[in-house]
Amino acid sequence: xxxxxxxxxxxxxxxxxxxxxxxxxxxxxxxxxxxxxxxxxxxxxxxxxxxxxxxxxxxxxxxxxxxxxxxxxxxxxxxxxxxxxxxxxxxxxxxxxxxxxxxxxxxxxxxxxxxxxxxxxxxxxxxxxxxxxxxxxxxxxxxxxxxxxxxxxxxxxxxxxxxxxxxxxxxxxxxxxxxxxxxxxxxxxxxxxxxxxxxxxxxxxxxxxxxxxxxxxxxxxxxxxxxxxxxxxxxxxxxxxxxxxxxxxxxxxxxxxxxxxxxxxxxxxxxxxxxxxx
Amino acid sequence: xxxxxxxxxxxxxxxxxxxxxxxxxxxxxxxxxxxxxxxxxxxxxxxxxxxxxxxxxxxxxxxxxxxxxxxxxxxxxxxxxxxxxxxxxxxxxxxxxxxxxxxxxxxxxxxxxxxxxxxxxxxxxxxxxxxxxxxxxxxxxxxxxxxxxxxxxxxxxxxxxxxxxxxxxxxxxxxxxxxxxxxxxxxxxxxxxxxxxxxxxxxxxxxxxxxxxxxxxxxxxxxxxxxxxxxxxxxxxxxxxxxxxxxxxxxxxxxxxxxxxxxxxxxxxxxxxxxxxxxxxxxxxxxxxxxxxx
Amino acid sequence: xxxxxxxxxxxxxxxxxxxxxxxxxxxxxxxxxxxxxxxxxxxxxxxxxxxxxxxxxxxxxxxxxxxxxxxxxxxxxxxxxxxxxxxxxxxxxxxxxxxxxxxxxxxxxxxxxxxxxxxxxxxxxxxxxxxxxxxxxxxxxxxxxxxxxxxxxxxxxxxxxxxxxxxxxxxxxxxxxxxxxxxxxxxxxxxxxxxxxxxxxxxxxxxxxxxxxxxxxxxxxxxxxxxxxxxxxxxxxxxxxxxxxxxxxxxxxxxxxxxxxxxxxxxxxxxxxxxxxxxxxxxxxxxxxxxxxxxxxxxxxxxxxxxxxxxxxxxxxxxxxxx
Numbered sequence: 001x002x003x004x005x006x007x008x009x010x011x012x013x014x015x016x017x018x019x020x021x022x023x024x025x026x027x028x029x030x031x032x033x034x035x036x037x038x039x040x041x042x043x044x045x046x047x048x049x050x051x052x053x054x055x056x057x058x059x060x061x062x063x064x065x066x067x068x069x070x071x072x073x074x075x076x077x078x079x080x081x082x083x084x085x086x087x088x089x090x091x092x093x094x095x096x097x098x099x100x101x102x103x104x105x106x107x108x109x110x111x112x113x114x115x116x117x118x119x120x121x122x123x124x125x126x127x128x129x130x131x132x133x134x135x136x137x138x139x140x141x142x143x144x145x146x147x148x149x150x151x152x153x154x155x156x157x158x159x160x161x162x163x164x165x166x167x168x169x170x171x172x173x174x175x176x177x178x179x180x181x182x183x184x185x186x187x188x189x190x191x192x193x194x195x196x197x198x199x200x201x202x203x204x205x206x207x208x209x210x211x212x213x214x215x216x217x218x219x220x221x222x223x224x225x226x227x228x229x230x231x232x233x234x235x236x237x238x239x240x241x242x243x244x245x246x247x248x249x250x251x252x253x254x255x256x257x258x259x260x261x262x263x264x265x266x267x268x269x270x271x272x273x274x275x276x277x278x
Numbered sequence: 279x280x281x282x283x284x285x286x287x288x289x290x291x292x293x294x295x296x297x298x299x300x301x302x303x304x305x306x307x308x309x310x311x312x313x314x315x316x317x318x319x320x321x322x323x324x325x326x327x328x329x330x331x332x333x334x335x336x337x338x339x340x341x342x343x344x345x346x347x348x349x350x351x352x353x354x355x356x357x358x359x360x361x362x363x364x365x366x367x368x369x370x371x372x373x374x375x376x377x378x379x380x381x382x383x384x385x386x387x388x389x390x391x392x393x394x395x396x397x398x399x400x401x402x403x404x405x406x407x408x409x410x411x412x413x414x415x416x417x418x419x420x421x422x423x424x425x426x427x428x429x430x431x432x433x434x435x436x437x438x439x440x441x442x443x444x445x446x447x448x449x450x451x452x453x454x455x456x457x458x459x460x461x462x463x464x465x466x467x468x469x470x471x472x473x474x475x476x477x478x479x480x481x482x483x484x485x486x487x488x489x490x491x492x493x494x495x496x497x498x499x500x501x502x503x504x505x506x507x508x509x510x511x512x513x514x515x516x517x518x519x520x521x522x523x524x525x526x527x528x529x530x531x532x533x534x535x536x537x538x539x540x541x542x543x544x545x546x547x548x549x550x551x552x553x554x555x556x557x558x559x560x561x562x563x564x565x566x567x568x569x570x571x572x
Numbered sequence: 573x574x575x576x577x578x579x580x581x582x583x584x585x586x587x588x589x590x591x592x593x594x595x596x597x598x599x600x601x602x603x604x605x606x607x608x609x610x611x612x613x614x615x616x617x618x619x620x621x622x623x624x625x626x627x628x629x630x631x632x633x634x635x636x637x638x639x640x641x642x643x644x645x646x647x648x649x650x651x652x653x654x655x656x657x658x659x660x661x662x663x664x665x666x667x668x669x670x671x672x673x674x675x676x677x678x679x680x681x682x683x684x685x686x687x688x689x690x691x692x693x694x695x696x697x698x699x700x701x702x703x704x705x706x707x708x709x710x711x712x713x714x715x716x717x718x719x720x721x722x723x724x725x726x727x728x729x730x731x732x733x734x735x736x737x738x739x740x741x742x743x744x745x746x747x748x749x750x751x752x753x754x755x756x757x758x759x760x761x762x763x764x765x766x767x768x769x770x771x772x773x774x775x776x777x778x779x780x781x782x783x784x785x786x787x788x789x790x791x792x793x794x795x796x797x798x799x800x801x802x803x804x805x806x807x808x809x810x811x812x813x814x815x816x817x818x819x820x821x822x823x824x825x826x827x828x829x830x831x832x833x834x835x836x837x838x839x840x841x842x843x844x845x846x847x848x849x850x851x852x853x854x855x856x857x858x859x860x861x862x863x864x865x866x867x868x869x870x871x872x873x874x875x876x877x878x879x880x881x882x883x884x885x886x887x888x889x890x891x892x893x894x895x
Contacts, residue, residue: 103768115763129767135749371675384864
């Protein structure tokens with residue numbers, strides 16, 4: 001498939017590339033949350049949640065509206081500070097680590113509402129997420145184009161590979177703000193992948209997306225899992241959760257009320273009651 | 279000790295002036311979520327309206343009422359034809375700040391050729407000096423305090439006991455919900471701008487009555503002092519604005535008496551910056567102050 | 573054409589271009605609404621002045637009171653001025669670049685500039701209060717007589733060099749991966765943190781760089797007009813520069829230059845030709861009204877400015893639909 005680099009240095013080929021990074025200690029859970037609380041203005045959005053996210057799997061986080069799932073995800077990602085409790089990622093305590101540092105270490109989140117960088121092009125949305133660009137610092141910028149152009153070209157290639165894999169090659173130079181809801185969702189996922197994440201926190205990745213694209217996203221997530229990526233996703237659509245998730249954690253009113261496979265959960269009365277919709 | 283009491287006396291007058299202005303200002307913010315930086319210029323223009331009426335031989339207190347009408351109409355038009363359209367267009371918070379700054383510049387500079395650079399004063403007898411122990415106040419100043427108290431009561435009554443007041447509070451808290459409940463929010467907003475504009479006009483007049491003289495240049499410092507009181511009390515909270523006015527009034531007069539009269543205004547400005555940076559929601563917190571950068 | 577007039581025009585243009593490039597970097601690209609911009613220029617000017625002035629006890633200068641007075645030769649005062657601008661950015665940045673809604677932040681900065689101006693006006697011994705500093709020694713004035721045409725050419729040349737340097741720095745930052753990160757932060761800060769960007773560090777960095785450039789602009793200006801007083805740096809001056817960046821087109825350096833040429837420069841020049849009609853001060857007042865109209869007009873009809881931020885396309889990509 002390789003056609004060789006063209007004169008300007010940007011290869012026209014698309015090389016299949018693994019976008020998830022290699023895991024370290026197999027067997028150990030990737031992320032452990034212990035008695036995490038998030039209280040705000042008298043509301044106990046997260047009220048003592050402890051979970052373990054097993055590596056190399058897709059874990060679902062489900063529950064009725066207002067259960068605190070998105071809040072909990074935000075606390076794991078560092079977007080919101082935990083009121084109390086600890087969070088360990090790859091054995092390291094990240095409870096007081098700011099969000100951007102967690103992202104740099106491979107704990108990456110996406111958002112429920114579209115969060116693309118509207119006035120950047122689609123490919124720029126991806127490029128900006130790359131960690132390994134020499135030009136991404138004041139010093140690098142001041143050194144001039146020659147200093148970082150090699151990194152830039154390499155990253156453009158990588159981004160183009162992602163775009164091709166997710167079927168958005170034609171949109172490369174369009175403003176991300178002009179994309180459809182489903183496309184924006186894909187952009188966010190691709191953007192997260194540029195960071196070479198180890199654990200992807202997805203906040204309702206299917207919401208507001210055309211059913212055809214939902215199926216595509218499902219396939220992409222399965223492929224990523226096959227490459228070793230760990231995923232924790234908040235999702236409402238229970239059929240999707242059933243198809244995709246290896247384990248499921250159920251939350252209600254800020255607490256965990258059960259975990260396991262969907263089948264085992266269905267058998268638990270309290271869970272069905274809390275949820276009502278099967 | 280006498281020094282402090284005397285300063286307190288001045289503080290009473292200061293806080294009265296500031297309160298009238300700050301309550302109006304904060305209600306504008308509460309109802310439209312925008313910081314009207316042209317408020318100071320509207321105050322000053324209204325003060326000039328009162329001045330011209332006063333020059334024709336009419337009592338300054340009638341002039342104040344005229345200023346109230348002027349302020350009401352001016353503010354209403356400002357919102358209808360400038361602020362609301364820009365907000366409807368989806369202009370960012372920063373865009374609105376820039377718009378209101380531009381408007382304030384325009385008002386000030388349109389007025390300058392008309393009224394001139396030089397300060398003017400009202401022609402009214404300052405009245406007798408009344409002594410309350412070490413506190414010395416003129417009858418005018420007493421009148422100002424009285425006007426302020428009256429207006430505060432009126433506003434309180436309006437907000438608490440009338441349907442309009444309830445509609446105003448609902449619209450300020452959640453405009454979409456209010457609209458869905460059948461409240462004619464557009465009309466409520468118009469009315470709020472009329473009422474607060476009237477307050478603005480009266481505030482400008484009493485501020486001018488209280489000073490020896492005034493000029494266009496005072497508009498900006500009025501604005502910042504009013505802003506300080508409003509933000510200190512909690513932006514959007516009328517009762518907060520009253521509390522903020524009391525505090526700003528007292529603190530600035532005390533600092534002028536004990537430290538330096540030159541820096542009286544700067545003290546208010548400094549309080550504003552400190553509050554904005556350290557506790558932006560002010561004393562009576564309300565949503566919005568701590569919202570992520572918009 | 574009178575050499576002094578031409579030099580005046582070119583040097584003011586240069587200073588305004590540099591100022592707009594700084595503001596574009598901080599506001600246009602990074603989204604920091606620095607409504608205290610003029611204070612940074614003032615700090616640069618004052619620092620340059622007190623570094624190049626002799627001590628205030630020197631005869632001929634003793635009608636002024638100021639700190640410093642080290643009588644240093646060019647280019648040290650200019651470097652000092654630029655650095656002062658950068659240093660000022662640190663405390664101001666810490667104070668303001670926190671989680672605050674953007675209009676509060678903008679107003680806090682605006683009020684700080686008013687405070688600074690009032691305080692300096694009243695502090696007579698610090699920087700000579702309201703009267704300001706006069707007889708500031710001009711760069712290289714000992715080598716070349718400042719009243720000659722040759723000096724004007726020299727000064728224009730120095731200004732031009734400064735403009736080129738600033739333009740290179742601004743271009744390198746804006747058109748780099750770092751510039752892209754800054755724009756992402758401007759677009760959606762929360763998402764930027766989610767991809768590993770540290771917004772506080774980035775904003776502070778840009779703020780400092782912007783401060784250095786603003787300080788330099790002050791140094792150049794004070795070196796030419798040889799005086800500096802609070803009346804020169806009132807808060808509306810910041811608004812003119814914001815108008816320039818908005819009109820020219822924010823987010824890109826060409827837009828900033830265009831804005832500088834259209835607004836502060838263009839405006840001054842156009843009104844120069846209007847005869848002084850009406851009462852005294854009518855023309856300057858109408859100038860301000862026009863600036864206000866310009867801002868509102870552009871924000872309504874063309875918020876992206878005369879030259880909007882351009883889309884970046886990478887070579888070797890797919891053919892793009894023309895929009």
